[in-house]
Amino acid sequence: MKKYFLVLLLILCNTWAFSQNTLSLIIKDSENRMPLIGATASVKGTTIGASANASGALELKGIPDGQQVIRFSYVGYQDRQETLTFPLAQTTPLIILLERSGEELEEVVISTMRSSRTIEDIPTRMEAITLEELGEKGNMKPGDIRMLLSESTGIQTQQTSAISANANIRIQGLDGRYTQILQDGFPLYSGFSSGLSIMQIPPLNLYQVEVIKGSSSTLYGGGAIAGLVNLITKKPTEEGELSFMANATSAGGLDLSSFYGKKFGKFGVTLFASRNTNKAYDPADIGLSAIPEFERYTVNPKLYFYPTESTHLSLGVNASQEERLGGDLRYIDGEKESNYYFELNNTRRLSTQFNIEHRLSDAAILSVKNSFSFYDRDIAVPGYAFEGGQFSSFSEAAYSLNRDKHEWVLGANLWTDKFREQNAGAVGARDYENTTAGIFAQNTFTPVDWFVLETGLRTDLVTPAPANKSKGLFLLPRLSALFRITDNLTSRVGGGMGYKTPTIFTQEAENVTFRNILPLNTSQAAAETSIGGNADINFNTLIGEKISFSINHMFFYTYLNNPLILSLRPDNLYEFRNASGYIDTKGVETNIKFGYEWVKLLLGYTYTDARQHYNGKVTGMPLTPKHRVNNVLMLEKEDNFRVGLEAYYFSPQRLSDGSKGRDYWINGVMIEKMFPKFSLFLNFENIFDTRQSKFDSIYSGNITDPVFNEIYAPVDGRVINGGIKLDLF
Incomplete structure (x- = not known):
């Protein structure tokens, strides 16, 4: 049994x-x-x-x-x-x-690193603001790119004028002059033209914005000490695009933009045009403009030619003109006979961009590009005017080779930058002329599936040579590595060196409208040099079957030597000199994202510890919040509707006199309803009306001769805007 x-x-x-x-x-x-x-x-x-x-x-x-x-x-x-x-x-x-779902974005391919790799496969840590996100941010601020940059962790758009709304980009606590802004790889916004650049670039013709935080010197030169922002414009397509946007604001603003692009056989064309205006706006009722009166026109035509499948050419022109007047509302309204305070900025910009790419084989591409830029700006305040023109050019030849395990980018480029002041005063003309010739090599090596190494080396020759470089020679190495630890876990580590040649165009000089500033003696001023690096870890997974989750945590550090500062002499004249010491900035950035069907929740945190080490004393960097929190909830159904809820927290910021501003929150709501050929949008920016004028003063002294305090919080308060977007084909 x-x-x-x-x-x-x-x-x-x-x-x-x-x-x-x-x-x-x-x-x-x-x-x-x-x-x-x-x-x-x-x-x-x-x-x-x-x-x-x-x-x-x-x-x-x-x-x-x-x-x-x-x-x-x-x-x-x-x-x-x-x-x-x-x-x-x-x-x-x-x-x-x-099959991809209707709401899935295409792969994000990065062009800034001259590679066809997607953002997940590039060793250099990159962030991309894609077309969908540009549409969301464009609803909130259709007139300029300030909004789409300021809501990223580690990036701050610092307002530098209480009455003219001038602003610059600060990445990881460093001043705006250490960030390079490119358009399709062309350095069009530097030197004198950087003072109002982000306030004069509308977003409607942008396809993608690519951001590198930290030194990125190999391909674009040493000026990108804090980081680099590359504005990628739309290209013509076979199906074509014709779009219009009209937007009006409760602060008296009106934005009209249009874009057209299409391929016609061997030719293609894109055309962007916009008109942006605003009336003077004073929400605090103090008699001074929080938003100035301005009128700006921009046109950007571009012609493409495809003579063969292997050769592509493009030629574009970027032209803009703006008149901007801020200050006492009585002066803006036409009472010119009285001694009212004002700030006048009139600018004219004209640049060309030429690019040719020829595919020598399936693996090799030869490219040549060139741009010429002219920028003219008049600045006037009571009793003083500063006028000048900047002429610059950029030329480059590069060779790219893509093999199974190696990708090479080899090239050389030449910058010229010349400034001429008109009607110079008693201190003399602040003219300058710089030439930078550089050669570079970048290699991306993939020995195994789980490891990618990117190395770069650049050599620049700068004339006239700064004081700390007798021959004007700069050697800039860079290294980045990507580790695929598991299918869901990756890490990047990278670092490099950078430099910034001395010029008079700093934020400190803008703040005093270049009045009483002595000409810069290049032979006695040292170039600012830097070394820095970052490391991050990225994890993504599914929670259950429906909820996607990802987290990216980054550490960063930058050491900046020989910082150029503006000092006041006993004779009440300003001069530039190199500080006795250095600046360092370190911190962390954390980005968390949840996704469930048509709901997305994005959480961000930035900790920035930026310090000045001058003359044996250590002080915190002014106007840099140590803690910042981003919260964004987005509800979106493809081709149906979009609702966004935002809340941003800024911790108290140290001011230049050693005092502290208070902390604050900024909240917003955006709504968009889509129809087959158009969409309607409504945005409530800063819905609870957070304003510096509510809890601190904007100026001291008399309103006819004000001394402006530093701006660390919004001055325009709550602004409601809404409009229509047309997409005709």
């Missing part, structure tokens, strides 16, 4: 063992057949499930016999279900193709 029982038990065990099946799968994108790393498969009604590896492969083990429903899913792709009968006759892995 015992013998029969053992035989029966053995048969049952064998039956149970054979009823446990294994299913091998490879999950890929239905369009490009690329493996979907992290895609999941699960057996419905059981706890059996697995995630795909770097090859898109996975195994489901322990599947019972009979009909089973297998569910396949991946963030941004349509779920798929297959009913299979086990055991399967097929022994080779099943290929499962998933």
Whole structure:
């Protein structure tokens, strides 16, 4: 009897063992057949499930016999279900193709690093503001790019004038002059033209904005000590685009923008045009403008030519003109006979961009680009005027080679920058002329799937040579590495060196409208030099079957030597000199993102510890909040509606006199409803009317001769704007 029982038990065990099946799968994108790393498969009604590896492969083990429903899913792709009968006759892995969902953005391909890699595969830590995000931020501030930059962790747009709304970009606590702003890789916004640059660039013709935080010297020169912002404009497409935007604000603003782009066989064209105006606006009722009166016109036509499949040419012109008047409302309203305070800024900008790319083979590309820029600006305050013109050029030739394990970028470029002051006063003309010739090499090496190394080396020759470089020679190495620790966990580490040649165009000089500033003696002024680095860790996964989760945490540090400062002499004249000491800035940035169907929650935190080490004393960097918190909740259904809720916290900021401003929150609500050919939007910016004039003063002294305090909080308060966007084809 015992013998029969053992035989029966053995048969049952064998039956149970054979009823446990294994299913091998490879999950890929239905369009490009690329493996979907992290895609999941699960057996419905059981706890059996697995995630795909770097090859898109996975195994489901322990599947019972009979009909089973297998569910396949991946963030941004349509779920798929297959009913299979086990055991399967097929022994080779099943290929499962998933289709992108309608709400999925295309892969983010980065052009700033001269590579065709996606943002996930580049060793240099990059951030991209994509077309969808540009649409959201464009609803909030259609007239300029200040909004879309200021709401990123680690980036602050610092208002520098209480009545003219001038502002600059500060990355990781460093002054705006250490950030390079490019348009399609061309350095069009530097030197004299940087003072109002972010206030004069509308966003409607932008396709993507790419941001590098920290030194990025190899391809674009040493000026990008704090970071780099590359504004990528839209290109013509076969289907074409014709769009218009009209926006009005409760502060008296009106923005009208249009964009057209289309390919016609071997030719293509894009055309962007805008008119942006605002009346003087004084929400605090103190008699001074928080938003100045201004009128700006911008036009940017660009012609593309494709003579062969291997050769592409483009030629563009960027022209703008603006008149900006801030100050006492009585003066702005036309009472010119009295001694009222005002700030007048009239600017004219004209630049050309030429680019030719020729594909020598499937792996090699030769490119040549050139730009000429002219920028003219008149600044006037009571009793003083500063006028001048900046002429600059940029030329580059580069060769790119893409092999299986190596990518090379080799090239040389030449900058020229000349400024001429008109009607110079008693201190003399602040003219200058700089030339920078550079050669560079960048290599991206992928020895194994889990590791990518990017190295770069640049050599610049600057004339006239700064005081600390007798021959004007700068050697700038850079290194970045990407580690794929698991399918869901990656890390980047990188660092490099940078420099900034001395000029009079700093924020301190802007604050005094260049009055009583002595000409800069280049032979006695040293170049500012830097070394810095960052490291981050990025993790993404699915919580359950529907909720996507990602977190990125970054550490950064920058050491800046020989900072150029403006000092007041006993004779009440200002002169530039290099400080006896250095600046260092360190901190962390954390970005967390949750996604559930059409709901996204983004949380961000920035800690910045920026310090000045001058003459043996250590002080905090003025106008730099140590703590900043970003909270954004976005509800969005493709081609239907979009609702955004925002809340930003700024901790108390140290002011130049050693005192502190108070902390504050800024909150906003944005609503957009889409229709087949148009959409309507309404935005409540700073909905609870946070204003510095509510809890601190804007100026001291008499209103006819005000001494303005530093601006650390909004001065324009609550502004409601709304409008219409048309997309005709």
